[in-house]
Amino acid sequence: MAGEKNNKEKLILDSAVALFTSKGFQATRMEDVAKNAGISKGLTYFYYKNKEDLFMALTKKAFDQFKDEFREVYRSKGKNGLEMLSELVIKIPAFAKANQVYYDSILNFLDLMKKYNNPETRDQINPLILESTHFQKLLEIHHEPAKIGVMMVSQGIKDGSIRTELQPEITFYTVWSMIIGYEKMMGPIEYEGKEIKINPSNWQPGFQKLLQDMLRGTIQAVKPVNVQGSLF
Structure with a gap:
């Protein structure tokens, strides 16, 4: 269970790094991060409350x-x-x-x-x-x-x-x-x-x-x- 949690968090962070690099922090939305990571928006908010x-x-x-x-x-x-x-x-x-x-x-x-x-x-x-x-x-x-x-x-x-x-x-x-x-x-x-x-x-x-x-x-x-x- 802990391994799955760490994997999801890594997916989200890696997605955020890629988008912050290409679009910048202000232009990136949480739904963009979720979509790029291939997971649901709700799961993204489960791990991170907001951007x-x-x-x-x-x-x-x-x-x-x-x-x-x-x-x-x-x-x-x-x-x-x-x-x-x-x-x-x-x-x-x-x-x-x-x-x-x-x-x-x-x-x-x-x-x-x-x-x-x-x-x-x-x-x-x-x-x-x-x-x-x-x-x-x-x-x-x-x-x-x-x-x-x-x-x-x-x-x-x-x-x-x-x-x-x-x-x-x-x-x-x-x-x-x-x-x-x-x-x-x-x-x-x-x-x-x-x-x-x-x-x-x-x-x-x-x-x-x-x-x-x-x-x-x-x-x-x-x-x-x-x-x-x-x-x-």
């Missing part, structure tokens, strides 16, 4: 997959903390490109949290979002990818690859904010065309190399220490 609830479920799945990307880097053998951060500079844009709807939902949720954390703007959030059980779960787990990123910085301080006087949380969030800025600027850069002397196809490798060079030039310890990884 906002469905989008929050999609966002939670996005954060789960995003966390897996961070965990994969953190668990990679033979890398010091600085090398892990440098790999994230490649990993995050690659994740965004391969999973644009998921990454957009993550950025949307981060914007949503700005309103949620401010009592004066919380009432601007759609009540259907606040009522979603998936939104409540997101409040608990949305920081988990960042926690792993902070652990990478802490590891770098410990292994000697990152300056000891740096604060792990501030360091990681500064790096991530630069990557988010890159993603947000991709649209304007592609739209400007001839007005700006930059080719979108070579901007990504150029940005990644520059950011990696900046990391080495600003947070790298003067004498990085190579620490042998565990044999087990």
Whole structure:
């Protein structure tokens, strides 16, 4: 029974991702999602109360997959903390490109949290979002990818690859904010065309190399220490 439930939920989420990609969130209706998934509209509403609830479920799945990307880097053998951060500079844009709807939902949720954390703007959030059980779960787990990123910085301080006087949380969030800025600027850069002397196809490798060079030039310890990884 649980397996069937999971399969139905996956069908609905996959359908939503496809439609949000092709039509956008606003233009997609729940009946469109149901039809594309090959199930009844009533069953779709059984699993997700409304489109906002469905989008929050999609966002939670996005954060789960995003966390897996961070965990994969953190668990990679033979890398010091600085090398892990440098790999994230490649990993995050690659994740965004391969999973644009998921990454957009993550950025949307981060914007949503700005309103949620401010009592004066919380009432601007759609009540259907606040009522979603998936939104409540997101409040608990949305920081988990960042926690792993902070652990990478802490590891770098410990292994000697990152300056000891740096604060792990501030360091990681500064790096991530630069990557988010890159993603947000991709649209304007592609739209400007001839007005700006930059080719979108070579901007990504150029940005990644520059950011990696900046990391080495600003947070790298003067004498990085190579620490042998565990044999087990």
